[in-house]
Amino acid sequence: MIAKELRVSVRSVERWRRAWREGGTEALRSAGPANSPTITGAQFAVLEEELGKGPSAHGFDDERWTLARVQVVIRRRLRVSVSVATVWRLLKRHGWSWQTPARRALERDEHAVELWKKEVWPRVKGSRPSPGPGSSSRTKPDSP
Template sequence: MRLQAGQRFAAGEKTAVIAKDLRVSVRSVERWRRAWREGGMEALRSAGPANSPTVTDAQFAVLEEELGKGPAAHGFEDERWTLTRVQTVIRRRLHLALSVATVWRLLKRHGWSWQAPARRALERDRHAVELWKREVWPQVKDSRRRPVPGSSSRTRPASR
C-alpha cells in the first residue's frame, strides 16, 4: 500500500483521495508522504515484521552453550530449566529483556521443546530395576491366584 501511495505522490494526487482509495487514515498517508519526500520510494519499503527475532544466530549459539552448562551453573537450586530461568540467563548473558512468551517462541523456533522431567529417585539403580523386572516380576506375576469359575464371592453357581 505504501508503494502504491508513493506512485500516487509522484503523480501529484491529494492525500485525502489516496487515503480514501487505499482505505487508510489520512494521518497514515501524511506520514508516508513525509517519508517519501525525505527518502523517496526506498523510505516506503517495509522494514520487516515488527516481531522479528531480536536474538541473532550468534547470540542463540551463546545461549545454547549457556543452557548446556545446566541451571546449577547459573545459580539455580535444581536441574530444571523453566522459561523464567532461561529469560534470566538471556538477560544476564545477552543483555536483552525478552518476555516469557518471546523466550518460548525463540526456543520453539530453534527446535527446543517443552519437556516434563521424569520423576525418578536420584538413588535409582537401573541395573537393579532391570534385574528385578527380568527375574522377580515374572515370579510375582505368575504366583497370583488365577480366577476359576465360581471362585469369586460374587459368583454363584448357576442353579439348575
C-alpha cells in the first residue's frame, strides 16, 4: 500500500525500511542525484580558456560555437561527459548567452538580392491562382 501511494516499487520501500532500521532517519537522507557530473570553478576556468582559443583551435571547420561543440571540448579537455542540456545550463549559470551573427554573410550579393525582389518575387507572389467556385480553399460553403 505504501509503494502504491508513493508510486514506487515495493522493492524500493523495502530498501528504505532496511536503511531506516540500520541507520535511522539519517540513512534516508538523499545523497543527491545519481551519476551527476559536476564541473568545478577551476575546471570552468580551463573551459573558458579553451573556448577563448576559438573553435578552429579544437579542429572545427568554422568559427561557430555550438552546444555540441562545447560538449566535445568538455569531454576532451576536462574528461567529463555531460549532456547538451547540461552544457547550456552550465554556460548560462556562468553568464554566457547565445549569440546571433551581427552582420550579413560576406557572400551576400546585394545587387542580386534587389534584382530578385524587383523581378522574381512579384511573379512568384502573383502566380497563385485565386480560389474559384468549388475550391477546397474556401472557408464557407456556398449559400443557396
